[in-house]
Amino acid sequence: xxxxxxEEQEMLKKAARDFLADKCPxxxxxxxxxxxxxxSRELWQEMVELGWTxxxxxxxxxxxxxxxxxxxxxxxxxxxxxxxxxxFSTVVLGGxxxxxxxxxxxxxxxxxxxxxxxxxxxxxxxxxxxxxxxASSVTVEATPDDGNYIINGIKLFVPDAHIADxxxxxxxxxxxxGITIFLADTKNPxxxxxxxxxxxxxxxxEVVFDRMPVPKANVLGQLNQEWGAVQKIIERxxxxxxxEIVGNIQRVLEMTVDYAxxxxxxxxxxxxxxIIQHYCADMATDVDGARFSTYQAAxxxxxxxxxxxxxxxxxxxxxxxxxxxxALAHQIHGAIGxxxxxxxxxxxxxxxxxxxxxxxxxxxxxxxxxxxxL
Amino acid sequence: MDFGFTxxxxxxxxxxxxxxxxxxxxxxxxxxxxxxxxxxxxxFTKRVAQKGWIGLTWPKEYGGQGLSYIDRLILTEExxxxxxxxxxxxxxxxxIGGSIATYGTEEQKREVLPKIIRGEAYIGLGMSxxxxxxxxxxxxxxAIEDGDNYIINGQKTWTSxxxxxxWFYLLARTDPEAPKHRGISEFIIPxxxxxxxxxxxxxxxxxxxxxxxxxxxxxxxxxCLIGEKNRGFLQALQQLDYERSGMERLMGNYPxxxxxxxxxxxxxxxxxxxxxxxxxxLRIEFEVGRLLIYRVALVMDDGRAPNRxxxxxxxxxxxxxxxxxxxxxEVLGPYGQLVGDSKLAPIRGLAVHSxxxxxxxxxxxxxxxxxKNILATRGLGLPSS
Numbered sequence: 001x002x003x004x005x006x007e008e009q010e011m012l013k014k015a016a017r018d019f020l021a022d023k024c025p026x027x028x029x030x031x032x033x034x035x036x037x038x039x040s041r042e043l044w045q046e047m048v049e050l051g052w053t054x055x056x057x058x059x060x061x062x063x064x065x066x067x068x069x070x071x072x073x074x075x076x077x078x079x080x081x082x083x084x085x086x087x088f089s090t091v092v093l094g095g096x097x098x099x100x101x102x103x104x105x106x107x108x109x110x111x112x113x114x115x116x117x118x119x120x121x122x123x124x125x126x127x128x129x130x131x132x133x134x135a136s137s138v139t140v141e142a143t144p145d146d147g148n149y150i151i152n153g154i155k156l157f158v159p160d161a162h163i164a165d166x167x168x169x170x171x172x173x174x175x176x177x178g179i180t181i182f183l184a185d186t187k188n189p190x191x192x193x194x195x196x197x198x199x200x201x202x203x204x205x206e207v208v209f210d211r212m213p214v215p216k217a218n219v220l221g222q223l224n225q226e227w228g229a230v231q232k233i234i235e236r237x238x239x240x241x242x243x244e245i246v247g248n249i250q251r252v253l254e255m256t257v258d259y260a261x262x263x264x265x266x267x268x269x270x271x272x273x274x275i276i277q278h279y280c281a282d283m284a285t286d287v288d289g290a291r292f293s294t295y296q297a298a299x300x301x302x303x304x305x306x307x308x309x310x311x312x313x314x315x316x317x318x319x320x321x322x323x324x325x326x327a328l329a330h331q332i333h334g335a336i337g338x339x340x341x342x343x344x345x346x347x348x349x350x351x352x353x354x355x356x357x358x359x360x361x362x363x364x365x366x367x368x369x370x371x372x373x374l
Numbered sequence: 375m376d377f378g379f380t381x382x383x384x385x386x387x388x389x390x391x392x393x394x395x396x397x398x399x400x401x402x403x404x405x406x407x408x409x410x411x412x413x414x415x416x417x418f419t420k421r422v423a424q425k426g427w428i429g430l431t432w433p434k435e436y437g438g439q440g441l442s443y444i445d446r447l448i449l450t451e452e453x454x455x456x457x458x459x460x461x462x463x464x465x466x467x468x469x470i471g472g473s474i475a476t477y478g479t480e481e482q483k484r485e486v487l488p489k490i491i492r493g494e495a496y497i498g499l500g501m502s503x504x505x506x507x508x509x510x511x512x513x514x515x516x517a518i519e520d521g522d523n524y525i526i527n528g529q530k531t532w533t534s535x536x537x538x539x540x541w542f543y544l545l546a547r548t549d550p551e552a553p554k555h556r557g558i559s560e561f562i563i564p565x566x567x568x569x570x571x572x573x574x575x576x577x578x579x580x581x582x583x584x585x586x587x588x589x590x591x592x593x594x595x596x597x598c599l600i601g602e603k604n605r606g607f608l609q610a611l612q613q614l615d616y617e618r619s620g621m622e623r624l625m626g627n628y629p630x631x632x633x634x635x636x637x638x639x640x641x642x643x644x645x646x647x648x649x650x651x652x653x654x655x656l657r658i659e660f661e662v663g664r665l666l667i668y669r670v671a672l673v674m675d676d677g678r679a680p681n682r683x684x685x686x687x688x689x690x691x692x693x694x695x696x697x698x699x700x701x702x703x704e705v706l707g708p709y710g711q712l713v714g715d716s717k718l719a720p721i722r723g724l725a726v727h728s729x730x731x732x733x734x735x736x737x738x739x740x741x742x743x744x745x746k747n748i749l750a751t752r753g754l755g756l757p758s759s
Contacts, residue, residue: 001444002376003669069375257754272757277750278743284754285666285686292665296377303378313658362651369654372635374644 003292009073016074019050020081026343032084033201037163039085048117053091057099061111068236072243072298079247079354082346084202086120086160092240093159093233094121097168101181101221101229110166110183119165123233124155124184124207133234133359135179135227140209142171142180147216149173151182151209161186161193161205168220169209170230178224182214200353235308238315238358239301242294245318245354249290249325252347253283256329263334270332279328286321293317309371316364322351383448390452393425398456405457405629407728410450410622412581413459414538416493422460423493428467432475436487443674447621447667454625461535466490466497469616470543474562477601477609486541486562498539498565500530500587501610508744510545511554511607515589517546517561524548524561524599526569526592532738536572536585540565544589549604560606561598568592578730617739618684619670624663624691626735627698627728631656633721634702643705652701656694663691682753685745692735692742699728 005013023043032038047053056071057063071091078087095114098107098121113119130137140153151171161167167184184191190212196204221229257280260271270276293314300307326348330337337344355361379387397403397418406413422428430446432438439445453460471490474482489495506513515528526546533542542565549557565572569592577583601609635653638644644653666687673680702725703710714723736742750756 001379001668001672003672005375257756260756268759269757271750272759274743274747277754277756278746280754280756281686281689281746281749284749285690288666288669288686289662289690292669293662295375296665299375299377310661313661316654316658317662365651365654365658368657369644369650372654372657374635374638374650374653 003295005073009070012070013073013077015050016052016077017080019046020077020083024081024083026082026346029082029084029346036195038201038203039160039163044085044087044117047087048115052087053095053117054115056091057095057111057115061107062115063111067302068239069295069298069302071240072295075240075243076247076250079244079350080251082248082350086122086163088240088244089122089160089164090114090120092237093123094164094166094168096236097123097181097229097233098183098220100232101226106183106220120160120163121166121168122158122160122164123237124158124161124167124169125230125234126155126157128154128156130156132363133231135230138170138172138179140169140171141174142182142214143174145213148213149180149182149216149219151184151212151214153209155207155209157196157204158193158207159205160203161207162195162203167191167207169214170226173224176224179227179230180223181220181226181229183218183220184209184212184214185218188212198353200349202350202353234358235311236301238364239294239297239311241354241357242290242311242314242318243298245322245351246287246291246294248347248351248354249283249287249318249322252325252329252344252351253280253287255344255347256280256283256332260332276332279332283325283328286325290314290318290321309368312364312367312371315359316361316368319355319361319364322355326351379444379448383445386445387448387452390427390449391456394452394456394458397421397458403459406459407457407627407629407724408731409457409459409461410454410464410626411461411534412583413457414461414496414535415459416462416496418459419462419496420493422463423491428463428493429471429487429491430467432471432487432491436475436483437491438475438487443671444668447671451621451625454621455628457629462496462538463490463493464622465499465534465543466495466541468620469613470497470499470562472616473543473560473609473613474600476612477560478562479597481597482562482600495541496535496539497541497543497562498533498536498585498587500533500542500544502532503529504531508741510610511558513545513547513558515544515546516550517544517548517559517594519548519596520593522596523593524596526561526563526589526594528589530587530589531575531584533572533585533587534583534738536587537574537582542570542587545606545610548606552604555607557604558607558610559603560600560609561594562600563592563594563598567594578733579727581731612679614740615679615681615684616674618688618745619667619674619680621664621667623688623735623739624660624667624694627695627724627732630702630721630724630728631660631698633724634698634705637721638705649705652705656698656701659694659697663687663694666690682749685740685748685753688740689736689742689745689749692732695728695735696732699725699732703729 054063055066059065142149169182169184173180190210192208194206297310297314336342429438430441434440517524517526544561548559569590571588572585574582575584670680670683709720712719
């Protein structure tokens with residue numbers, strides 16, 4: 001057992017932290033929140049050149065041949081910096097699923113373009129009125145039609161769809177009723193995308209497929225048999241969000257402790273009061289619990305071990321822990337923390353978004369219950 | 375990062391499990407809550423000793439195995455999982471032996487460590503006093519030099535298993551003039567010396583949990599002093615880190631955790647979403663606590679006393695055990711109040727026992743408040759004034 005990063009991972013972490021501190025200050029984050037695309041092409045290109053889009057992919061597609069644990073380190077730093085843009089969507093929701101289920105031909109076709117930053121990918125999974133991340137919530141239909149499939153229906157909360165080149169659309173094949181993953185080209189005029197305004201200022205979209213034809217060659221994996229693959233995508237995405245949350249709350253803890261040391265009332269730093277100290281101690285405990293449960297699951301995923309229970313534990317824990325941490329951070333920061341003059345709000349808003357993404361604590365508690373044999 | 379164990383460690387875990395299952399099968403003891411602290415069974419301790427499982431981390435030259443703290447954690451985790459009666463050797467194995475190995479004289483190492491390792495030395499802790507709880511350094515028990523001896527006078531309290539031990543570890547004031555932290559020394563003394571009187575204390579569950587221990591002109595050899603005179607408090611601080619470090623803070627009630635899960639299955643209660651939620655949440659909290667404690671063992675394997683890390687894991691874990699007891703009582707409803715030997719008592723009364731006993735978990739070995747102070751000041755660098 002070993003809970004420290006490798007030398008290589010430490011280097012990656014430091015390089016990412018330094019780069020993002022320089023290129024992604026909160027002024028930039030704010031600018032991206034307010035911009036239409038939420039995305040800077042220049043920054044994207046620089047991240048591509050650093051190898052971030054390709055890090056977790058095999059060398060033969062132009063990737064860095066690293067594993068999910070390495071990617072976890074990067075995702076943590078992205079969470080710490082509140083990095084805007086489609087890196088998570090492209091890599092975790094687009095590329096890794098293609099690597100999972102795509103044919104060799106599809107991988108050769110799409111992964112190099114993804115890794116080189118030329119194409120942006122995302123996942124169109126959830127829908128209006130969806131209950132949870134279960135198969136029955138998928139109602140967008142794919143009907144065979146003369147060698148093509150006609151996709152019809154509405155997808156919701158699709159991250160970065162407005163700038164994506166390809167959507168991995170999870171649809172219900174007719175008449176068999178199984179789950180199929182299609183690679184939909186967003187240039188098709190029968191896709192209509194509306195950006196929603198969100199708490200985190202990230203770009204979640206409503207995507208309307210209006211009888212959009214998709215060629216047979218764009219089916220990823222098996223027709224009507226890919227709910228298992230979708231579950232794996234959800235699991236990995238949830239874990240990716242945990243990594244971002246760990247970066248987020250680690251920074252929140254640091255900001256809060258620094259503030260408690262500096263802020264004076266009654267002629268002493270407020271951090272010298274036991275109640276504030278205990279709040280900070282509770283926050284630190286929650287951060288470490290989030291960190292270890294997240295990295296445990298990331299390690300297992302990297303090792304190819306079954307980790308449904310561990311991912312569920314990590315997402316349930318980090319979802320709730322992040323909310324406790326943010327609440328205490330606000331209490332300790334006092335009124336300045338609820339203004340936009342202070343950076344805390346960036347983290348508060350993102351922690352809530354990440355809590356909701358790919359299953360909240362209730363959802364994963366139920367998975368843990370099942371894993372316990374209940 | 376590597377969250378796995380070596381093949382040897384997996385084998386070791388299995389060997390411990392086989393041993394404990396065999397013990398249960400033979401009817402030597404029943405899995406019980408709190409048996410690491412209340413299960414005094416010298417025969418069990420001797421059988422564990424025969425396996426070479428006491429003093430696992432101590433140097434080989436004194437009879438230890440020279441293994442890692444992760445190895446020891448695997449051992450203790452399994453002992454706790456099965457609720458094994460390990461109280462006779464637990465304290466010596468966890469903290470006193472290590473303290474003697476670090477600070478003791480060669481003679482003490484040659485005398486006491488092998489006795490612990492053989493399962494013959496059962497050591498009670500003489501730390502707290504009626505007026506020295508959280509503020510341990512204000513203790514008043516005196517040890518005054520007299521030729522080759524010290525004369526000890528005073529009273530210790532909350533000595534777990536005081537009736538069963540044959541040695542005491544003692545913190546006493548050796549320089550009343552010095553600042554309170556700098557006038558204290560550590561001793562290891564036989565428990566049957568003239569002038570020592572023990573009076574049992576009954577805890578809220580009705581169990582004899584502790585002793586008051588009185589010292590009236592007790593003459594002990596200077597050879598009983600551990601380490602340097604008047605530096606005992608500093609030496610003891612490290613020992614407290616080890617005292618807080620272990621899995622017993624999370625798994626002392628593990629038999630209850632298993633029993634309440636089985637109970638919901640047997641009675642089909644698990645279909646109720648409120649109960650599913652409660653138990654799943656406990657499992658999540660348990661697994662997080664387990665990781666916090668494995669981190670502590672890694673810190674110790676790095677050769678550092680696990681100060682802030684053990685403060686964190688102990689405060690966290692005792693809160694978990696209280697949540698476990700609370701949830702178990704809620705699942706059992708009115709039956710939860712029936713104590714172990716009552717007609718109709720469910721799951722052998724484990725829940726009601728833990729519900730009551732767990733009130734003390736966040737007090738012993740450092741209150742959660744003291745632990746959070748440590749984490750905040752020494753861990754996070756918050757100022758104390």
